Amino acid sequence: MPMRRYWLLKSEPSSFSFDDLCKRPDRTEHWDGVRNFQAQKFLKEEIRVGDRAFFYHSNIKEPAVVGIVEVVREGYPDWTALDPQSDHFDPRSTPVHPIWYMIDVRAVAKLPRPVTLAELKTLPPLTGMVLFSRGRLSVQPVREEEWLFILRLAGSEEI
DNA sequence: GCCAACGTTGGC
DNA sequence: GCCAACGTTGGC
Numbered sequence: 001m002p003m004r005r006y007w008l009l010k011s012e013p014s015s016f017s018f019d020d021l022c023k024r025p026d027r028t029e030h031w032d033g034v035r036n037f038q039a040q041k042f043l044k045e046e047i048r049v050g051d052r053a054f055f056y057h058s059n060i061k062e063p064a065v066v067g068i069v070e071v072v073r074e075g076y077p078d079w080t081a082l083d084p085q086s087d088h089f090d091p092r093s094t095p096v097h098p099i100w101y102m103i104d105v106r107a108v109a110k111l112p113r114p115v116t117l118a119e120l121k122t123l124p125p126l127t128g129m130v131l132f133s134r135g136r137l138s139v140q141p142v143r144e145e146e147w148l149f150i151l152r153l154a155g156s157e158e159i
Numbered sequence: 160g161c162c163a164a165c166g167t168t169g170g171c
Numbered sequence: 172g173c174c175a176a177c178g179t180t181g182g183c
Contacts, residue, residue, distance in 0.1 A: 012180095012181090036167095037167090038166085058181060059182080060182095061182095063181075135164075135165085135180080135182075136166075136179080136181070
């Protein structure tokens with residue numbers, strides 16, 4: 001089996017929070033509406049079933065990593081781009097030539113405690129995180145060392 | 160709520 | 172293909 005890779009997915013909790021995901025009967029969700037080409041490349045070409053990701057709450061008073069999700073379906077066309085009623089509608093995308101892709105994720109576990117951005121920034125092993133250098137990227141890779149370090153920091157049993 | 164950073168668009 | 176203008180993200 002190929003090695004699992006790790007990611008970080010951002011969401012504004014006012015629109016969709018980790019608890020919202022946990023409340024769902026099957027705890028899965030379409031990760032749709034990403035309209036940034038770099039983030040898109042990861043969704044379309046790199047993220048695989050079985051990969052895991054941090055669920056990160058952005059654009060709030062204390063931005064933080066709050067949970068762990070697992071990828072249950074890899075990149076497929078984001079139908080919200082095709083729906084004129086959707087906020088994420090993009091007339092350039094068509095069923096035959098979709099521009100935007102999405103994945104499906106499942107809640108694995110809430111972290112025993114949230115790890116805030118402010119705290120992450122103080123930790124030398126994490127100085128290389130994409131989160132700091134590419135602040136606006138909403139889907140981003142996390143190195144295995146970073147992943148394990150943050151889990152240990154939060155007191156999580158997951159890997 | 161402000162505003163810096165930065166991704167995207169479009170004129171040339 | 173450059174780059175200015177514009178819009179959005181997201182930390183503070």
